[in-house]
Amino acid sequence: MKNLVTFAAEDHILHLAWSHDGGRLLATPASGSILVAGQDGEILETLPGHGMGNGEAAWFQDAPATCGFDGKVRLLGREWSPGRGLIERVKTSPDAKFLAAAQGKSLHILDQEGNESLSIRDLETSVVDFAWNPSRSREVATTGAGGATLWRLGQKKPFARFDWGGASLRVGWSPDGRWLATGDQTPSVHIYDIPRDHPLHIQGFEGKVQALSFSSDSKQLATAGSAVATVWPMTGKKGPDGATPIQIEGCESAAQALDFSSKGLLAIGDGAGILLVITFEKGQFRRKRSKLESGISALAWHPSQPILAIGHEDGQVMFLALE
Amino acid sequence: MSRIPVTILTGFLGAGKTTLLNRILTEKHGLRIAVIENEFGEVGIDHELVISTDEELFEMNNGCICCTVRGDLIRILGNLLKRRDKFDHILVETTGLADPGPVVQTFFVDEDIREKTFVNGVVTVVDAHHIARHMEDTHEAEEQIAFADVILLNKCDLVPTEKLDGLEKIVREVNALATIHRTTRAEIDIAKVLEVGGFNLDRATELNPHFLEPDAHHHHHHSDISSVGIEAEGDCDGKKLNDWLSKLVQEQGQDIFRMKGVFAVKNQADRVVFQGVHMLIDAASGGPWAGRPRKNSLVFIGRNLDREALNKGFRACLA
Numbered sequence: 001m002k003n004l005v006t007f008a009a010e011d012h013i014l015h016l017a018w019s020h021d022g023g024r025l026l027a028t029p030a031s032g033s034i035l036v037a038g039q040d041g042e043i044l045e046t047l048p049g050h051g052m053g054n055g056e057a058a059w060f061q062d063a064p065a066t067c068g069f070d071g072k073v074r075l076l077g078r079e080w081s082p083g084r085g086l087i088e089r090v091k092t093s094p095d096a097k098f099l100a101a102a103q104g105k106s107l108h109i110l111d112q113e114g115n116e117s118l119s120i121r122d123l124e125t126s127v128v129d130f131a132w133n134p135s136r137s138r139e140v141a142t143t144g145a146g147g148a149t150l151w152r153l154g155q156k157k158p159f160a161r162f163d164w165g166g167a168s169l170r171v172g173w174s175p176d177g178r179w180l181a182t183g184d185q186t187p188s189v190h191i192y193d194i195p196r197d198h199p200l201h202i203q204g205f206e207g208k209v210q211a212l213s214f215s216s217d218s219k220q221l222a223t224a225g226s227a228v229a230t231v232w233p234m235t236g237k238k239g240p241d242g243a244t245p246i247q248i249e250g251c252e253s254a255a256q257a258l259d260f261s262s263k264g265l266l267a268i269g270d271g272a273g274i275l276l277v278i279t280f281e282k283g284q285f286r287r288k289r290s291k292l293e294s295g296i297s298a299l300a301w302h303p304s305q306p307i308l309a310i311g312h313e314d315g316q317v318m319f320l321a322l323e
Numbered sequence: 324m325s326r327i328p329v330t331i332l333t334g335f336l337g338a339g340k341t342t343l344l345n346r347i348l349t350e351k352h353g354l355r356i357a358v359i360e361n362e363f364g365e366v367g368i369d370h371e372l373v374i375s376t377d378e379e380l381f382e383m384n385n386g387c388i389c390c391t392v393r394g395d396l397i398r399i400l401g402n403l404l405k406r407r408d409k410f411d412h413i414l415v416e417t418t419g420l421a422d423p424g425p426v427v428q429t430f431f432v433d434e435d436i437r438e439k440t441f442v443n444g445v446v447t448v449v450d451a452h453h454i455a456r457h458m459e460d461t462h463e464a465e466e467q468i469a470f471a472d473v474i475l476l477n478k479c480d481l482v483p484t485e486k487l488d489g490l491e492k493i494v495r496e497v498n499a500l501a502t503i504h505r506t507t508r509a510e511i512d513i514a515k516v517l518e519v520g521g522f523n524l525d526r527a528t529e530l531n532p533h534f535l536e537p538d539a540h541h542h543h544h545h546s547d548i549s550s551v552g553i554e555a556e557g558d559c560d561g562k563k564l565n566d567w568l569s570k571l572v573q574e575q576g577q578d579i580f581r582m583k584g585v586f587a588v589k590n591q592a593d594r595v596v597f598q599g600v601h602m603l604i605d606a607a608s609g610g611p612w613a614g615r616p617r618k619n620s621l622v623f624i625g626r627n628l629d630r631e632a633l634n635k636g637f638r639a640c641l642a
Contacts, residue, residue, distance in 0.1 A: 012405040030405040052357065052374050053402045069374045069399070084375050088398065104377035126379040128394060145381050145394060167381035167394055185394065185433075186383050207434060297405075315407070 001277070001290060004307065004319040005041030009033070010049075013311025015056035015089075016300035020096075025300070025309050026064050027317050028057045034066050039307075041319065047074070056089035060099045061112060065090050073101050073110075082108045082116070091130065095137035098153070102127035107142055109153060118153045129170050135177030143171040143182050148192070150180075164190050164199060169210055174218040179234055181221055183209030189223050191232075193239055200241050202232075206254070213258040213266070220280070222266055224255040229268045229276070231285075250276050250289050257311075261301035265322070267308050269296025275310065277322065292318070326441045327404070329413045330517055331426050333467040334448030335457050336419030339477040343448055343509035343516070344416060348372065352513050354411040359399055361418050374399055378418055380425055383432065388422075389576050389602035392429040397436060404439045412517060413440065420463050423447075423470040424580065424601055431603040446516050447471035447501075448509065451490055452481040458493070465548050468494055469580040469624045471501040473516060480507040499550035500583065500622050548580070551628045553621045553637050558589040563640040568597075568604060571636065576602030578628070584621035585609060589642040 010032030036045035050068020065075035133139035168182035187205035205225030232240035252272035298311030306322040384390035457464035582599040596609035
C-alpha cells in the first residue's frame with residue numbers, strides 16, 4: 001500500500017465521505033472546521049464547525065451538508081435549525097432527492113427545494129441512527145431504544161416494526177434491501193431477513209457494536225465489537241443463521257471502523273492504528289496488515305478507484321493506494 | 324490519563340436548576356465546563372458550551388430499572404471525550420421529572436465512559452417553598468433528594484426562617500449523607516457544587532457524627548425513603564462481604580438508590596471504598612488509613628430499608 005497524501009483536520013476524525021464522482025472527500029472532525037479535500041489532498045473548502053461537536057456530514061446535491069451539536073444543518077449556503085437538540089448525522093437518499101437528519105424523536109426529511117413536509121415526527125423513542133433503503137429510495141429505517149422501525153416517506157405510520165428490545169447504535173441496510181442489521185449497545189447484532197420476516201440475534205461480542213458494513217453485492221456483513229472483526233455470510237436461504245462466520249484477527253484493540261469497497265475489499269481499523277485490508281476469494285481471505293501512527297477512527301473507500309481514505313484520532317487524514 | 328469529573332444536576336421543576344447553571348456558566352472559576360442540558364423548558368440556555376439533548380433511556384436488560392442507562396449521554400460524552408481540547412469538568416442537567424438513577428448508572432455501565440470519566444457528585448436543587456408538597460405528590464422529588472451528594476435548599480427567602488429547620492429535617496430523613504446548603508436564587512460558592520469530591524464518607528460523619536447510629540432518626544418518617552448507616556470496628560472478611568453485598572443488590576437493588584462505604588478488609592492494608600447505584604456496585608482502594616482507626620462505615624439510601632436486617636447482615640461479614 002502506498003501513501004498518496006496526508007492532510008490534517010483540527011481534531012479526531014469522526015467521519016469521511018467521498019463525493020459521488022470520487023473527486024472530493026468530506027472529512028468531519030469531532031470538533032472544529034469540516035474539510036473538503038481534493039483527491040490530491042489539497043484543501044478545497046474549509047467549512048465552519050458546529051460548536052461543541054460535529055455530526056457526520058454527507059454530500060447532497062453535489063455539495064457538503066454538515067450538522068452537529070448546535071442543532072443546525074448547513075447546506076447549499078443555507079443554515080437550517082429544525083428544532084432544539086443535537087443532530088448527530090445527515091444522510092442523503094439513494095436517489096439524491098432527500099436529505100435526512102435525526103434530531104431527538106424526529107427524522108427531518110428535506111427535499112431539494114428546502115421543504116420538509118415528509119418529515120417523520122413524534123416517534124416513540126429518539127432516533128439514534130437511520131439508514132435509507134438502497135433499493136427503495138423512499139424507505140428509511142430508524143433505530144434506537146427498543147429495536148428498529150421501517151418507514152415509507154409520506155406515510156405517518158411505519159410499515160414494519162422490530163421490537164427486539166435492547167438499544168441499537170447503528171443500523172444498516174444491505175444494498176439489495178433484503179437484510180436490515182443493527183449494532184447494539186448490549187454487545188450484540190440483530191439481523192432481520194425482511195422477505196422471510198425472520199429475525200436473528202447474534203450475541204457474544206466483547207463490547208458494543210459501533211460499526212457494521214455490508215458488501216456491495218449484499219453477500220457479506222462485517223461487524224466490529226471486539227479486536228476480532230467478524231464477517232457473516234448473507235447468501236443462501238437462511239443467510240448467517242447457522243452458518244460459520246469468518247473471524248479476522250490482527251487488531252490490537254477493538255475494531256472501530258469498517259468499510260467494504262465496491263470491489264469487495266474490506267478495510268478494518270482499530271484504536272491502536274492497525275489497518276487490515278482483506279481480500280476474499282472462494283470462501284478464504286487474504287489479509288494485509290499495517291501499523292499506522294495514530295488510532296484509526298474512520299475509513300472510506302473511493303467509489304471507483306483502489307484508494308482508501310483513513311481518518312485518524314489525531315486528526316490526520318491519509319489516502320492509501322493499493323498496489 | 325486522568326478521568327474527567329462529572330457533576331449531575333437534578334431538581335424538581337422550577338427548583339432553580341437553570342439559575343444555578345447560569346451561575347456556573349458565567350462566573351469566573353477558571354474551569355472549562357461542558358454542560359449537557361436535558362431540560363427542554365421554555366427558557367433554554369443559549370451558551371456555546373451547552374449541548375441540548377432529548378432524554379433517551381436504554382433498557383439494557385428487559386426493562387430492569389437497574390440496567391437502564393441514558394443512551395444520549397453515552398454518545399455525547401463519547402464525542403466530547405474524543406476532542407483534542409478536553410474539558411475540565413462536565414455537568415449533566417436532568418429534566419425536572421427525571422429519575423437520576425439511569426444517569427448515574429450510565430457512568431457505571433458503559434465501559435468507555437467509565438474509563439474516562441467519574442461521577443464527582445450528584446447535586447439536587449430543592450425548592451424550599453414547595454418541597455413538602457412535591458414530596459407528597461411525586462416520587463421523583465424524593466428520589467432526586469435520595470441520590471444527592473449535595474442538596475441546595477433553594478428559595479429560602481420565600482420560607483420563614485423558623486420553618487427551614489423543619490424542612491431540612493424532612494430532607495435529612497430521606498438522605499442522611501448529603502451536604503445541605505441553604506440558598507436564595509441559587510447563590511452559592513461554585514466550588515461547593517463542583518468540588519464535591521464524589522465519595523467522601525468522612526465528610527458526612529464530620530457533618531453529623533451521629534447519623535450512622537441506628538437510633539439517630541427516631542422522629543416520624545414522612546417518606547418510605549430513608550438512610551441507614553452502619554458503623555463497626557474490626558476487619559471484614561472480604562469474601563463474606565462480597566457475597567453479602569452481591570446477594571443484597573440482587574434481592575433489593577431496585578429499592579436501594581445509593582450505597583457508599585469504607586471498609587477495613589482483612590489482609591488489606593489500605594481502605595476499601597465502595598459505592599453503588601441500584602444493582603451496580605464498584606469498589607476500589609481508598610488509599611492508606613493514615614493513622615485513622617480501622618473501622619467500617621456503610622450507608623444505604625433507599626426505599627423500605629430494613630435497618631435491623633442490614634445491620635445483622637453486615638455484622639455477619641466481620642472477620
